[in-house]
Amino acid sequence: MNISNKLRRGGFTLVEIMVVVAIIGLLMSVATVGINHAIKTAKAQTCNMNIEAIEGAKQMWMLEAKKGDNDTATEDDLKVHLKNNAFPTCPSGGTYTSNNTTTRATCSVHAAASTSGVPANQ
């Protein structure tokens, strides 16, 4: 047995290693796209839940302060009705506009949220 036969046994060729690396790269790119989409969806849903909380706080403020349909609450008015007495922040860095009591609150990043639970442009 010569040296080249000894080295050949139990090892992988360059082509085999390249094929494995290519397959791993392909799987990684597919996973990355899926994970990015999941993160984007989760942020949009969190934002929508924050808007729902703001809407609830607006309703409570409206009842408590005996306000009408076209009155607009400030962040400070709503804070007392929100968790930890804090105005929620959008996970994507958007800012919320509470609007008046007949108009749904909006996020600057996630545009007008739909009532189905997922904002229009996620």
Ligand SMILES: [Zn+2]
């Ligand atoms: Zn948002």
